[in-house]
Amino acid sequence: MLTKPIKSGNDVSTFDNAATRERLSVVIDRIGSLVKAGEIAGVSDEQIARWRDGKAKPNFYGIAMLTYAAGKSLDWLITGEEAPELPTEAQGGVIIQTGDLPGFTLIPRLGVHASAGNGTIAVTEEPVDFLAFQESWLRSRKINPKYARVLTTRGDSMEPTIRDGDILLVDTSIDRIKDNAIYVIVYGEMVLVKRVHGRMNGSLQIISDNPLYPPEEIAPGEVDLLNIAGRVMWFGRST
Structure with missing residues (x-):
């Protein structure tokens, strides 16, 4: 679940950061393989490897699906910080602004x-x-x-x-x-x-x-x- 707006377009530019790519490697390891990760994200395993190695910018949809599959949050992947627990009265929904997610x-x-x-x-x-x-x-x-x-x-x-x-x-x-x-x-x-x-x-x-x-x-x-x-x-x- 997203609890903060991620400032990006269809491509996630923060993957120029080595720490973010390292966290993506953790996500891939939790999923099990590049092939499985590619099936989830809708791209080839070679493309997943390029995302991990910083040779290509991943799309937001693929990254969202990978983090969901690995049981991690987008907040953690992008910032390294786990998303805070929502208050009890907000558990039935989600706190998110979509203006920063064009497309x-x-x-x-x-x-x-x-x-x-x-x-x-x-x-x-x-x-x-x-x-x-x-x-x-x-x-x-x-x-x-x-x-x-x-x-x-x-x-x-x-x-x-x-x-x-x-x-x-x-x-x-x-x-x-x-x-x-x-x-x-x-x-x-x-x-x-x-x-x-x-x-x-x-x-x-x-x-x-x-x-x-x-x-x-x-x-x-x-x-x-x-x-x-x-x-x-x-x-x-x-x-």
């Missing part, structure tokens, strides 16, 4: 754990924090930031595609099944992330990528009990 928009991460397995969860619509996404990247995927939300997954039924703890970028404006894509669905008290396939008889097939979980059928008479909360447009791995 980025903040997407709320909700306190909803979308289950990629079985079980019920408690649902809250209050954002627990925000993740920064590049506006041009969202537009290229036809995602309106107004309807975008970030959720966290729990369970293994969508492995190897989506794993326990992955973060999902969900377009909540999509509430109808258009194809065999991955959706966040609400069925009874369950919030699930699954592939959904419409059948010619009016039923819906709920499909897990993990072969240990067989497909489930929602009968035509029960389809109205299932709500499409949104389509998963992107997912990121935290470790």
